[in-house]
Amino acid sequence: MFNYELSIMNCELSNHYHSYVINVANQGYWACCRKLIILQTVFIDLATFMNKTSNIIKGDSRGYGKVTLVGFGPGDPDLITVKGLKALENADAIFYDDLTNEEFLRRFEAEKVYVGKRSGKHSAEQDELNQRLYERAAKGDNVVRLKGGDPMLFAHGREEIDFLKSRSVEVEVVPGVSSGFALASLLQIPLTHRGLARSVAFVLGHGQKIQTPNADTLLYYMGGAYVSSIAKALLESGRSADTPAALVTNVSLPSQNAVYTTVGDLRYAVFRDTPVLIIVGEVVGFEAEPHAGKTLLFVDEKVDLSEVDKIRFSSPSSVETFRHIYSDDVPKRLLLLASDQETFDAISKI
Ligand SMILES: C[S@@+](CC[C@H](N)C(=O)[O-])C[C@H]1O[C@@H](n2cnc3c(N)ncnc32)[C@H](O)[C@@H]1O
Incomplete structure (x- = not known):
């Protein structure tokens, strides 16, 4: 089995090398860049070949890599575990989303694959993400799927594990804070x-x-x-x-x-x-x-809201006055409190 897998990969590799040699022989050096592209393909194949070979030697007969779900913690990079850090250092590809610090990721050589909301993806695309994780592992890559907090709490952790394991991809989970x-x-x-x-x-x-x-x-x-x-x-x-x-x-x-x-x-x-x-x-x-949070009782003049945690509104008309004074200039972090349902309905529209 081992020899068979290796010979197939060898064959794929030598096909590329062969086409490179034919190109050089037939066309001289008229297109240096073309050769470079072919060479690059050869090197990418070589990397995949080496990854697969090393995975076969480690015991996976198809040369598959593994996927490690790593908990990144709440956001401060210092709160990732030592084991999580090691997984990132050994990864070929890191799949990350919005709660991860991109600056921190730059220190790792692995390819970074953003799969958060900015990419226009929502949880409905979880299947597509699972598929991409699988394809990278099947190529022989060691993949880290970095997840905010802990991978097993409100995080689709088990869905990813099931998908990968059902396709015989090895999965490891590193806890996070x-x-x-x-x-x-x-x-x-x-x-x-x-x-x-x-x-x-x-x-x-x-x-x-x-x-x-x-x-x-x-x-x-x-x-x-x-x-x-x-x-x-x-x-x-x-x-x-x-x-x-x-x-x-x-x-x-x-x-x-x-x-x-x-x-x-x-x-x-x-x-x-x-x-x-x-x-x-x-x-x-x-x-x-x-x-205790500071509550600002509503006044009829503009005040510095950066010092305020909560604003309590007594009536829909006080909401209206507030809106008039601050227009769109309301910090998002404020907790807006109403005295009744009618006032609540009014502040919900601010
Ligand atoms: C999809 S869940 C992921 C939870 C994550 N697996 C964990 O263990 O923290 C996202 C929610 O976690 C909470 N959360 C994650 N990081 C946070 C942070 N740094 N500050 C406050 N809430 C956070 C928020 O409630 C957010 O809506």
């Missing part, structure tokens, strides 16, 4: 605490029916556009309106920002900045008191 864990450590909010919280749940923050698990601490992922729905669901499930909560954006990045509030206040809240995590539970109270 999930953004929720990073939030807890960086803001010094314990997810559990003796006498206060004995359980924690990671919850999807959007969808038709937002879940409210019966855990002491809740961490909502991907809930930026659903803050008020999350709060309403929590209140309906019996959670007190006074329960401390925080909205935390850009965890671990220089732009990290935390707004402390309560579940009751979030009921009529609009928040548009992403990525955001919403943490709910008594443990948030450890940090909420000393650094």
Whole structure:
């Protein structure tokens, strides 16, 4: 088997070399660039040939490379694991998306393949991405699929594993620091605490029916556009309106920002900045008191909003006045709070 695979690859390689020699012989050196292109093809084939050969020697009879799913962590490159770093150093290709620091990736020799939202792709194209990972591995490349946070939390991790394994591609997973864990450590909010919280749940923050698990601490992922729905669901499930909560954006990045509030206040809240995590539970109270979010009661003149975390509107007319004073000049990170549904409807349109 081994010899057979090697001879097929040898044959592919020598076909290219052969056409190169024929070209040179027939056409002299009339097109130097043409020769270079052919030579380049030969070298690419040579690299593939060497990769495949080395994979066959390592034990994969078809010469397939492997795919490693690596958790990048929440965004600060210093939070990737040592094992993740080694995988990047040994990769032929790195597939990455939006939560990865591109500057950091430049130090690795591997080819970088961007597969995030800017490429116009959405999760619906997961199948296409799986296929591309497979094709690179089948070519003999060692591929790293870099994923924000941990690869096994809200990250399509198992879908990628299933697709690749069903095509007999070896897959390894390197854990990463999930953004929720990073939030807890960086803001010094314990997810559990003796006498206060004995359980924690990671919850999807959007969808038709937002879940409210019966855990002491809740961490909502991907809930930026659903803050008020999350709060309403929590209140309906019996959670007190006074329960401390925080909205935390850009965890671990220089732009990290935390707004402390309560579940009751979030009921009529609009928040548009992403990525955001919403943490709910008594443990948030450890940090909420000393650094409580600053609320600006609406005034009839322009003030510096960079010092403000929350704005509370008392009526639709106060929203209108605000819009008149600031027009489009409203920082995205602000938490806009309404006193009732009508006011909420008005601020949703800002
Ligand atoms: C598709 S999920 C990926 C979660 C990731 N696997 C993890 O373990 O953190 C994306 C969501 O994670 C959260 N997230 C990821 N990175 C974040 C960060 N640096 N700051 C705040 N939230 C973050 C946000 O809720 C975002 O909408």
